Amino acid sequence: MENVFKNRNYRLTFFGALVSNVGALLYSFAVSFYILEITENNAFLQGLYLALCGAFNLIFTPIGGVLGDRFHKGKIMFVCDYLKGGVILLATLAMILLQNPAAHLVILFAAGILGNAIGGVFSPASGALLPHIVEERQLQQANSYFTIMQSLQSIVGVVLAGVLYATFPIHLLFLIVGVCYVASGVSEMFIRYSHERKEGKLTIKSALSDFGEGLRYIKAQKALLALMAAILFINFFFSPVASNFIPYFIKTDLATAEHYLLDSLLKPELWSSVLSVLIGVSSMVGALILSARPQKEKVGRSVSRWLFGMAVILALMTAGYWILVARGVSLNAFLILMTVGCLLTGVTIVNINVPTTTTLMRIVDKSMLSKVNSVISISSQGLIPIASVLAGAVLQGFGSTALLLTCTIGFFATALMLLFNRRVGEI
Numbered sequence: 001m002e003n004v005f006k007n008r009n010y011r012l013t014f015f016g017a018l019v020s021n022v023g024a025l026l027y028s029f030a031v032s033f034y035i036l037e038i039t040e041n042n043a044f045l046q047g048l049y050l051a052l053c054g055a056f057n058l059i060f061t062p063i064g065g066v067l068g069d070r071f072h073k074g075k076i077m078f079v080c081d082y083l084k085g086g087v088i089l090l091a092t093l094a095m096i097l098l099q100n101p102a103a104h105l106v107i108l109f110a111a112g113i114l115g116n117a118i119g120g121v122f123s124p125a126s127g128a129l130l131p132h133i134v135e136e137r138q139l140q141q142a143n144s145y146f147t148i149m150q151s152l153q154s155i156v157g158v159v160l161a162g163v164l165y166a167t168f169p170i171h172l173l174f175l176i177v178g179v180c181y182v183a184s185g186v187s188e189m190f191i192r193y194s195h196e197r198k199e200g201k202l203t204i205k206s207a208l209s210d211f212g213e214g215l216r217y218i219k220a221q222k223a224l225l226a227l228m229a230a231i232l233f234i235n236f237f238f239s240p241v242a243s244n245f246i247p248y249f250i251k252t253d254l255a256t257a258e259h260y261l262l263d264s265l266l267k268p269e270l271w272s273s274v275l276s277v278l279i280g281v282s283s284m285v286g287a288l289i290l291s292a293r294p295q296k297e298k299v300g301r302s303v304s305r306w307l308f309g310m311a312v313i314l315a316l317m318t319a320g321y322w323i324l325v326a327r328g329v330s331l332n333a334f335l336i337l338m339t340v341g342c343l344l345t346g347v348t349i350v351n352i353n354v355p356t357t358t359t360l361m362r363i364v365d366k367s368m369l370s371k372v373n374s375v376i377s378i379s380s381q382g383l384i385p386i387a388s389v390l391a392g393a394v395l396q397g398f399g400s401t402a403l404l405l406t407c408t409i410g411f412f413a414t415a416l417m418l419l420f421n422r423r424v425g426e427i
Helices: 008-038 043-070 073-097 101-127 136-167 170-188 204-220 222-254 268-291 300-326 331-363 366-381 384-398 400-419 422-426
Strands: none
Touching: 008 043, 008 073, 008 101, 008 136, 008 170, 008 222, 008 268, 043 073, 043 101, 043 204, 043 222, 043 366, 043 384, 073 101, 073 170, 101 366, 136 170, 136 268, 136 331, 204 222, 204 366, 222 268, 222 300, 222 331, 222 366, 222 384, 222 400, 222 422, 268 331, 300 331, 300 400, 300 422, 331 366, 384 400
16 A cells, blocks of 8 residues: 555645644643642642633534535635634733733633634544545555654653743743744645535525534434444543643642652653653554554444553552552652553553544545534533533542542443443444
């Protein structure tokens, strides 16, 4: 099979995503820690920020789904990247001019909300582009290479983010992020494919009709509906672990410890980079293996088994935190346990995401893929904003053990229901 990188449109898409993802990674890393820093470790405000950003992303995702199937996807992508770059650069200027923490918090919330609204329009178009520019038999390879790229970013980019955050002021990081988005837009401007514009003007009525078409399609696919319902709750219970628990653990348990593993080499924030690097390394290995394998016709059963495996990993991490950290046995032992858990998580995520994404691109009609992607995105991400707020409140009021235990029980129950769902095998 011919390598997908010989395709010019794929190269432009890949390298555009590479640059913008580096920017997004630097931004999310910096904001998570900076909000805790300027609010004296207020986990609720951090959770509120994540919730508002997630909510605005979801609100604008249906708009992106409708636009993505009506207009040229490459054009939507570069316009959105230019807009996101502009928002970040304006936020950078505002943070330089206004030096007090309260002003910075307002700027972060405003930039996060606007950026995620734009991202909601961007995602359905970008997620539906590959079937238009690569052959069907190359989709798994194309998606695997994207995963490899994201893994490499986790390895290099997160380390860089940790070093930059520990060394330079926040506005310098924002400047880099803004430039990354603009550079990505330049690459996406040159994507070419045959686009058939949908007849009729875009009105509120036609937009609602288009989105309803995507809903009806999903409703008719019973197996896909079952998988989406499971992913909705799995994301609800897992996202707080990455978004809320890890920054809070580093700021409260690690940063306040007298000694911790590799403390002579790593500042506390850099441990977050180490964990992301470990996930990136194992994800890259898993994606390399998948890129050389033939595409499967049915992936539902395999995906449900990998999700159950992920539930087991989360349970072990929760037990480890309660025994080793909460009871004061050994912080270093928990850090070692987390490194092993992150390595296993990376492999697991690849074997869930790549087959699922590839199958959707194969079975959904190209003319409806943006709308279907927007429906799936809303369904899978819909509870995350609520999860972020609730997780912040639980951390603030009851601590990390309570949050991890709640997430583990919910994740395990959802994974078990999916594992024994007969319809999932149809996908």
